[in-house]
Amino acid sequence: MATLEIKDLHAEVDTEEESKEILTGVNLTVRSGETHAFMGPNGSGKSTLAYAIAGHPKYRVTAGSVLLDGEEVLEMSVDERARAGLFLAMQYPVEVPGVSMSNFLRSAATATRGEAPQIRHWVKEVKQAMNNLDIDESFSERSVNEGFSGGEKKRHEILQLDLLKPTFAVLDETDSGLDVDALRVVSDGINRYTESGDKGVLLITHYTRILKHVRPDYVHVFVGGQVVESGGPELADELEESGYVRFTEKKEAAVQS
Amino acid sequence: MTESTLEKSGPHGLDEHSHGGTAVPQSSRGHRFTSYDVEAFEVPGGREEDWRFTPVKRLHGLHDGSAAATGSLHVEVGGDSAVRVETVGRDDQRLGTAGAPADRVAAQAWCSFTEATVVTVPKDTQTAEPITVTVHGPGKGETAYGHLQLRAEPLSESVVVLDYRGSGVIGENVELIAEDSARLSVITIHDFSDDATQVSSEHVHLGKDAVFRHFAVTLGGDLVRVNTKVTFGDRGGDADMLGVYFSDSGQHLEHRLLMDHAQPNCRSNVTYKGALQGDSARSVWIGDVLIQAAAEGTDTFELNRNLVLTEGARADSVPNLEIETGEIVGAGHASAIGRFDDEQLFYLQARGIPYDQARRLVVRGFFGEILQKIPATDVRERLEAAIDEELAAVGA
Ligand SMILES: Nc1ncnc2c1ncn2[C@@H]1O[C@H](COP(=O)(O)OP(=O)(O)OP(=O)(O)O)[C@@H](O)[C@H]1O
Ligand SMILES: [Mg+2]
Numbered sequence: 148m149a150t151l152e153i154k155d156l157h158a159e160v161d162t163e164e165e166s167k168e169i170l171t172g173v174n175l176t177v178r179s180g181e182t183h184a185f186m187g188p189n190g191s192g193k194s195t196l197a198y199a200i201a202g203h204p205k206y207r208v209t210a211g212s213v214l215l216d217g218e219e220v221l222e223m224s225v226d227e228r229a230r231a232g233l234f235l236a237m238q239y240p241v242e243v244p245g246v247s248m249s250n251f252l253r254s255a256a257t258a259t260r261g262e263a264p265q266i267r268h269w270v271k272e273v274k275q276a277m278n279n280l281d282i283d284e285s286f287s288e289r290s291v292n293e294g295f296s297g298g299e300k301k302r303h304e305i306l307q308l309d310l311l312k313p314t315f316a317v318l319d320e321t322d323s324g325l326d327v328d329a330l331r332v333v334s335d336g337i338n339r340y341t342e343s344g345d346k347g348v349l350l351i352t353h354y355t356r357i358l359k360h361v362r363p364d365y366v367h368v369f370v371g372g373q374v375v376e377s378g379g380p381e382l383a384d385e386l387e388e389s390g391y392v393r394f395t396e397k398k399e400a401a402v403q404s
Numbered sequence: 405m406t407e408s409t410l411e412k413s414g415p416h417g418l419d420e421h422s423h424g425g426t427a428v429p430q431s432s433r434g435h436r437f438t439s440y441d442v443e444a445f446e447v448p449g450g451r452e453e454d455w456r457f458t459p460v461k462r463l464h465g466l467h468d469g470s471a472a473a474t475g476s477l478h479v480e481v482g483g484d485s486a487v488r489v490e491t492v493g494r495d496d497q498r499l500g501t502a503g504a505p506a507d508r509v510a511a512q513a514w515c516s517f518t519e520a521t522v523v524t525v526p527k528d529t530q531t532a533e534p535i536t537v538t539v540h541g542p543g544k545g546e547t548a549y550g551h552l553q554l555r556a557e558p559l560s561e562s563v564v565v566l567d568y569r570g571s572g573v574i575g576e577n578v579e580l581i582a583e584d585s586a587r588l589s590v591i592t593i594h595d596f597s598d599d600a601t602q603v604s605s606e607h608v609h610l611g612k613d614a615v616f617r618h619f620a621v622t623l624g625g626d627l628v629r630v631n632t633k634v635t636f637g638d639r640g641g642d643a644d645m646l647g648v649y650f651s652d653s654g655q656h657l658e659h660r661l662l663m664d665h666a667q668p669n670c671r672s673n674v675t676y677k678g679a680l681q682g683d684s685a686r687s688v689w690i691g692d693v694l695i696q697a698a699a700e701g702t703d704t705f706e707l708n709r710n711l712v713l714t715e716g717a718r719a720d721s722v723p724n725l726e727i728e729t730g731e732i733v734g735a736g737h738a739s740a741i742g743r744f745d746d747e748q749l750f751y752l753q754a755r756g757i758p759y760d761q762a763r764r765l766v767v768r769g770f771f772g773e774i775l776q777k778i779p780a781t782d783v784r785e786r787l788e789a790a791i792d793e794e795l796a797a798v799g800a
Contacts, residue, residue: 201750204746229755234754235754237751241748241750244770245769245770250765251752251755251765254765255756258756311756
């Protein structure tokens with residue numbers, strides 16, 4: 148049983164003129180076996196939270212902590228965090244020209260598993276995983292994400308999730324930009340990942356349609372850089388119906404008082 | 405930097421030694437003055453268009469006549485036995501046929517060498533393995549002038565590895581000739597020790613339907629300046645000029661290319677990529693393409709990309725295209741100087757790949773498209789290892 152605890156997390160980013168605080172005190176605990184949906188308006192800081200957990204150098208944590216089974220994640224380098232069991236599926240996966248997908252996947256698997264996977268098993272494993280996600284085999288020889296369509300990039304994020312099997316995964320709008328078929332394929336991928344019951348997921352999304360495929364245990368509303376309300380799946384339906392107005396007003400009222 | 409402005413192109417003053425005949429417009433960099441006579445060129449002071457990027461103080465007198473030869477280049481040729489290797493004197497009529505010196509150091513080298521090496525791939529011969537030409541510098545503190553000619557006779561097919569090693573101050577001319585319908589690939593590796601100085605002029609000449617592939621790899625040396633001019637003797641010539649360089653602290657690596665299209669229906673492609681790392685690492689890339697009025701149906705593209713790995717390093721990149729006919733297939737250029745991409749590093753690290761390895765992957769990826777094309781596996785592996793070593797040297 149693993150736990151990811153985010154406590155009073157504050158983070159800022161340097162803009163041209165000033166540092167701007169984006170996370171204003173995030174509190175959240177995810178346990179293995181749980182899926183948490185994370186919803187909030189554009190610019191509320193969802194991606195920033197995801198990046199702060201992964202250790203992106205652009206976002207500076209000014210207070211708080213992120214504990215993985217009691218260990219301070221914030222003190223680890225980006226790659227140490229990944230090897231400790233954290234994974235971030237990015238909203239905009241990065242293109243890495245000249246590095247083939249197959250080389251990349253193998254390097255990542257070697258790093259997270261602590262040893263190079265046996266070549267024969269590995270080839271099979273990758274083939275199977277690609278099949279599951281309806282990814283053509285020709286992608287393995289292409290450069291990482293280079294020239295991939297938006298949907299293809301998202302599938303490849305889930306391919307990595309499937310192969311690296313981290314303890315906790317933050318999925319940042321993995322459902323955005325997917326057509327209905329791709330959405331099902333990707334959702335199935337996420338469900339395969341959580342099947343074993345010992346994985347924790349933080350699913351950032353704007354839409355309830357993915358929540359029909361990937362059932363969340365908890366839904367959180369994120370506004371102004373913090374969690375303003377938490378509930379069960381029914382909260383997502385409410386958001387779909389009436390939007391964030393109730394929460395943004397609540398937030399403003401809180402700031403004023 | 406982006407495109408250059410057209411400026412006065414160095415020392416002029418046509419005299420009886422000049423080649424090319426007609427007077428040259430001052431604004432052209434493509435139509436370049438050439439001469440076998442040192443005195444036809446003024447001593448460069450460092451401000452001339454041809455020299456403004458070069459720290460002339462570090463030329464050890466190659467440019468002003470003060471560098472007398474104190475040693476010689478040691479040339480070893482190995483590989484296919486079908487190849488003819490000759491050491492010839494200054495009077496050999498074949499020398500100089502690929503092109504005349506276009507700057508003072510080249511003219512100085514032309515006037516100063518005592519013997520030249522001529523390597524010939526005979527007509528119709530296909531060499532089974534790469535021909536290796538290893539050139540050892542004269543040694544630390546010594547100066548040498550050299551002359552080398554590689555000649556691929558009609559319909560031959562060969563790969564040549566021209567490997568520079570050792571130390572010293574070197575001025576030389578290299579003639580690379582692919583005669584009619586020959587296929588010649590040359591991999592030039594400038595891998596001197598850190599104190600070496602090399603100023604080299606490469607004269608490439610292609611016959612009818614000749615296919616020339618050049619891989620220029622520049623890694624070692626305090627100052628390396630390579631001038632490469634490609635000329636076409638007839639229709640159908642096809643030249644790919646690929647280059648990689650890695651400049652670290654204190655190094656000045658300069659590549660100047662001129663694709664001189666004077667014949668119809670020829671093709672040229674130039675792609676050079678460089679990485680720079682460390683304080684005062686410098687690189688210069690000048691890519692001139694001239695499409696003369698007669699060169700209808702020309703297809704040409706040139707590209708230079710630089711990856712600046714650390715603060716304090718500086719890359720200059722100046723593409724220049726002069727077109728004198730509208731009847732061409734295509735002509736274009738692109739040039740970019742980018743910082744090391746933190747987003748790429750982050751992405752790889754976020755998948756557990758340690759920083760050093762992530763950096764290696766990104767830099768290898770950057771050079772990969774060129775290294776992949778090198779037609780000799782052992783050379784390719786050696787270069788990959790050399791680049792890894794360069795990266796590790798800073799111990800990032
Ligand atoms: N590098 C940066 N420089 C300046 N501002 C930034 C930077 N990164 C994020 N921000 C700002 O921080 C705020 C939060 O951005 P973030 O991407 O975390 O929002 P989000 O909740 O993920 O939004 P979306 O739903 O649109 O993906 C935004 O106002 C954004 O403009
Ligand atoms: Mg976002």
